[in-house]
Amino acid sequence: MLAGKADMIARLQQDILLLQGFKPAPVEQAGQGPLGLLGAAFPNGCFPVAAIHEFCCGGMEAAAATCGFIAGIVSALMKNGPALWISPAPGIYPPALKFFGIEPHRILFAEIAKEQHARWAMEEALKCGGLSAVVAEIREFSFTESRRFQLAVEHSDVTGFIVRHKPKNLATTAVTRWQVTPLAGSSTSLPGLGFPRWNVELLKVRNGKPGSWPIEWNRGRFRFVQQPAKLAPLPLRKIG
Amino acid sequence: MTKRFISIWFPYLSTDRYALRDPALHHTAFVLRAASHGRMLVTAANAIARSKGVYPGMALADARAFLPSLRAFDDQPGVNEKLLHRMAEWCIRFTPAAAVDLPDGIILDASGCAHLWGGEEAYLRGMLQRFSQKGFQAKMAMADTIGAAWAMARFGNQAIIRSGTHIEAIKPLPPAALRIDTATAERLHKLGLQQIADLLPMQRKALRRRFGPLIIQRINQAAGTEQEFMDPVIPAEPYQERLPCLEPVSRIEGIEIALQRLLASLCTRLSNEGKGLRAAVFRCYRIDGKMVETSIGTSSASANQSHLFRLFSLKLSALAPGPGIELFVLEAPKTEDYVAAQEPFWKGSATVKDQRIAELVDRIAGKTGKASIHRYLPDEHYWPERAVRKVSTLQEEPVTEWRLDRPRPLQVLPLPEPIDVTAPIPDYPPMLFRHRGKLHRVVRADGPERIEQEWWIQEGQHRDYYAVEDEQGCRYWLFRSGHYDAEKTYRWFIHGYFP
Numbered sequence: 001m002l003a004g005k006a007d008m009i010a011r012l013q014q015d016i017l018l019l020q021g022f023k024p025a026p027v028e029q030a031g032q033g034p035l036g037l038l039g040a041a042f043p044n045g046c047f048p049v050a051a052i053h054e055f056c057c058g059g060m061e062a063a064a065a066t067c068g069f070i071a072g073i074v075s076a077l078m079k080n081g082p083a084l085w086i087s088p089a090p091g092i093y094p095p096a097l098k099f100f101g102i103e104p105h106r107i108l109f110a111e112i113a114k115e116q117h118a119r120w121a122m123e124e125a126l127k128c129g130g131l132s133a134v135v136a137e138i139r140e141f142s143f144t145e146s147r148r149f150q151l152a153v154e155h156s157d158v159t160g161f162i163v164r165h166k167p168k169n170l171a172t173t174a175v176t177r178w179q180v181t182p183l184a185g186s187s188t189s190l191p192g193l194g195f196p197r198w199n200v201e202l203l204k205v206r207n208g209k210p211g212s213w214p215i216e217w218n219r220g221r222f223r224f225v226q227q228p229a230k231l232a233p234l235p236l237r238k239i240g
Numbered sequence: 241m242t243k244r245f246i247s248i249w250f251p252y253l254s255t256d257r258y259a260l261r262d263p264a265l266h267h268t269a270f271v272l273r274a275a276s277h278g279r280m281l282v283t284a285a286n287a288i289a290r291s292k293g294v295y296p297g298m299a300l301a302d303a304r305a306f307l308p309s310l311r312a313f314d315d316q317p318g319v320n321e322k323l324l325h326r327m328a329e330w331c332i333r334f335t336p337a338a339a340v341d342l343p344d345g346i347i348l349d350a351s352g353c354a355h356l357w358g359g360e361e362a363y364l365r366g367m368l369q370r371f372s373q374k375g376f377q378a379k380m381a382m383a384d385t386i387g388a389a390w391a392m393a394r395f396g397n398q399a400i401i402r403s404g405t406h407i408e409a410i411k412p413l414p415p416a417a418l419r420i421d422t423a424t425a426e427r428l429h430k431l432g433l434q435q436i437a438d439l440l441p442m443q444r445k446a447l448r449r450r451f452g453p454l455i456i457q458r459i460n461q462a463a464g465t466e467q468e469f470m471d472p473v474i475p476a477e478p479y480q481e482r483l484p485c486l487e488p489v490s491r492i493e494g495i496e497i498a499l500q501r502l503l504a505s506l507c508t509r510l511s512n513e514g515k516g517l518r519a520a521v522f523r524c525y526r527i528d529g530k531m532v533e534t535s536i537g538t539s540s541a542s543a544n545q546s547h548l549f550r551l552f553s554l555k556l557s558a559l560a561p562g563p564g565i566e567l568f569v570l571e572a573p574k575t576e577d578y579v580a581a582q583e584p585f586w587k588g589s590a591t592v593k594d595q596r597i598a599e600l601v602d603r604i605a606g607k608t609g610k611a612s613i614h615r616y617l618p619d620e621h622y623w624p625e626r627a628v629r630k631v632s633t634l635q636e637e638p639v640t641e642w643r644l645d646r647p648r649p650l651q652v653l654p655l656p657e658p659i660d661v662t663a664p665i666p667d668y669p670p671m672l673f674r675h676r677g678k679l680h681r682v683v684r685a686d687g688p689e690r691i692e693q694e695w696w697i698q699e700g701q702h703r704d705y706y707a708v709e710d711e712q713g714c715r716y717w718l719f720r721s722g723h724y725d726a727e728k729t730y731r732w733f734i735h736g737y738f739p
Contacts, residue, residue, distance in 0.1 A: 071650065094616040105617050105637070110604055110608070125604075193685070197713070
């Protein structure tokens with residue numbers, strides 16, 4: 001009897017999610033896909049594609065970390081088609097995308113200085129079914145515009161990522177809001193930089209559980225950071 | 241009805257073309273030259289040079305020996321053909337069928353045309369006058385057959401051969417007038433056959449055995465017993481559609497309807513011919529005599545009406561109709577062969593060549609400028625600024641692999657910014673650095689990676705790159721430009737941010 005009730009609740013929850021625009025994950029993708037690592041935090045147990053994700057950051061270092069994290073997610077999405085990257089000025093260095101498993105020539109770069117035009121281009125791109133993902137560096141957009149973005153992706157199955165530098169307006173319909181900051185330390189005791197690692201905070205997620213995780217990009221996939229090891233000091237010799 | 245043909249001969253075609261560009265050449269002897277077997281040969285000489293004994297085919301050095309003031313210019317091969325083609329297209333005003341007769345003539349089929357120009361004399365005179373006004377000396381003849389007209393234009397002195405008398409007229413001409421090769425003409429001359437009249441009574445069988453089948457064909461063609469076909473030029477029709485209006489149009493709805501109609505007919509024509517347009521101009525002629533226009537460009541050839549209309553509709557509001565528009569003209573100045581897009585076999589395996597993406601690129605480029613959207617391909621340079629190449633087409637594929645063996649930052653600064661650094665020597669990474677007033681203490685580092693200047697492109701100092709991490713875990717790409725030296729010409733810079 002109890003099991004029957006749980007079943008019914010789960011089914012009802014599925015229906016509600018479907019009404020809210022979350023499509024159920026294909027069976028083979030559950031727990032896999034982009035960011036399968038954090039599956040439990042998301043509705044339906046998988047990273048919501050065909051949705052808008054918002055990333056807040058301040059400063060160039062955090063922006064680089066955020067773009068790296070997004071590149072890792074986009075690389076998994078780009079099996080379905082090329083991606084568009086909208087930025088106000090040239091900043092991304094394409095050869096580095098290869099380290100995140102992206103063929104850089106499959107990304108279109110749009111440099112649009114005017115925010116109003118960038119938002120227009122974002123909406124046009126989200127309507128274009130041939131793309132798999134759209135990344136835009138837009139600082140501000142209104143609640144209405146975020147709803148237009150959401151309506152566009154529900155038709156086209158494109159996933160949108162918006163990187164916002166020190167945003168003011170936080171009332172948007174984005175499914176998730178993230179903050180990615182660089183993380184100190186290295187998981188190996190070897191000298192040198194090691195894998196890119198970040199502290200990933202999921203500030204807001206609709207129908208999911210927010211949280212904070214230390215994550216690194218390790219040989220082509222995201223992994224949780226192992227406990228940091230002691231680092232041997234650099235052999236330095238001061239002269240003069 | 242008897243056929244009438246005109247053969248036009250330009251004895252000084254190449255030199256007239258040069259003299260048009262520089263009128264001073266009309267009064268000097270000059271030739272065109274081309275290298276052949278290690279010497280310079282005269283390929284064309286103007287009338288003054290010819291009167292002094294310079295002929296095409298002679299060595300330029302010989303000509304200069306007796307005419308030291310002779311000027312010479314390089315001959316450009318292929319230009320005469322294009323010029324003759326344009327002239328033949330221009331001649332369509334005289335007759336509907338005009339053909340190029342290489343190397344230096346034009347043939348017109350003038351059957352039934354002359355009476356429109358006031359008789360054959362006036363017809364030819366007008367033609368000759370037009371050519372001389374344009375700066376080309378021409379000689380022409382009109383006859384019942386192409387062969388006879390050709391012979392008379394080059395070797396005779398009679399402009400009009402009356403209908404039916406062409407065989408009589410060409411009889412006194414030399415055999416070279418039959419359009420045979422020079423070797424055969426010389427042999428005939430040696431044998432004492434000085435005139436076409438000498439050839440005509442001969443047995444055809446004997447002529448064929450000695451001189452080949454061509455001479456028989458030429459005699460028959462000149463006499464009119466064998467039909468000769470010409471290959472008339474067909475002028476390229478511009479991709480242009482016009483829509484005149486009875487009443488002036490001044491509302492945006494009216495302009496949109498006009499544009500839709502013009503696009504429909506233009507796209508139908510383009511797709512029937514297997515073409516697509518790359519650029520289009522929409523011109524509106526207003527009743528006050530002014531003209532307003534707007535233009536679009538596409539990233540790949542397109543004949544898709546709705547897509548082109550969307551590109552235009554972004555710009556239509558900028559058209560000022562003023563008191564009203566009475567004529568709409570849509571023109572495609574740039575077209576390309578259109579390769580029909582293949583439907584993807586598996587849905588979802590889209591590439592950058594997808595039609596939908598090409599249309600998206602057009603829309604964004606139409607709104608924010610063509611330079612704003614592009615892709616990057618790897619380029620074979622180590623210098624970081626030159627390691628990628630911007631391309632604006634969606635078709636181009638990379639020829640080399642993207643490199644993975646060196647660390648590269650995800651975010652780069654447009655220009656490296658100078659930083660203050662404390663670094664142990666000789667070649668250790670910095671211990672701390674100050675950038676934009678903030679002090680960073682370096683905890684971990686990789687490097688150095690030395691990248692030399694490509695001296696064949698740019699002079700300057702090499703760079704020693706380090707990837708460093710500070711106490712907060714932020715990662716930077718720093719470099720020292722140049723060696724440590726006594727003059728302190730080296731400097732440190734920050735170039736990018738690792739994720």
